[in-house]
Amino acid sequence: MPTAVFCEPAIGSVGLTEKAAIEQAGKPERIQTVVRRFVSLENRFGGSEQASMVKLVVNARSGRVLGAHMMDNAAPEIMQAFAVAVRLGVKLSHLQTTVQLHPTVAEELFG
DSSP: OOEEEOSSSOEEEEEOOHHHHHHHHSSGGGEEEEEEEEOOHHHHHTTOOOOEEEEEEEETTTOBEEEEEEESTTHHHHHHHHHHHHHTTOBHHHHHTSOOOSSOSGGGGGO
16 A cells, blocks of 8 residues: 655655565565665756655565655655556566656656
8 A cells, every 4th residue: 555744855655664574574685675865856956955765675586576665755646656566566677677757756766
C-alpha cells in the first residue's frame, strides 16, 4: 500500500522497508539496497539546493524490487504509480533497461 506524508519535501513509500525485508529474508546479505541522493532540476532551476533521496529495497538473488522510498515533492505521485510495479514484481534489471523520461525526478528510480 503506497503511503505519503505531505510535508516539505514530501515523503513517499511503497512496499517493504529495508529492515522488514531483512527480517523476512532472514539474512542481511539476501537484501540489496540502492540509494540515490540528488538535487532535482526543478529545485536547481528554482534556486534551491534542497536534496532529494530515493531508496530501492531489492531481493539480492531474484532482483525483484520489494520496496521504494522517496523524499521529494514528487514522491507521492511517483510512489502511487510505482505501487503497481512493486505489486507486479518488477526487477531492478527491468528498471535499468527501461528508457527514462528526462529530465524527471522519477528517472532516479531507474538507475
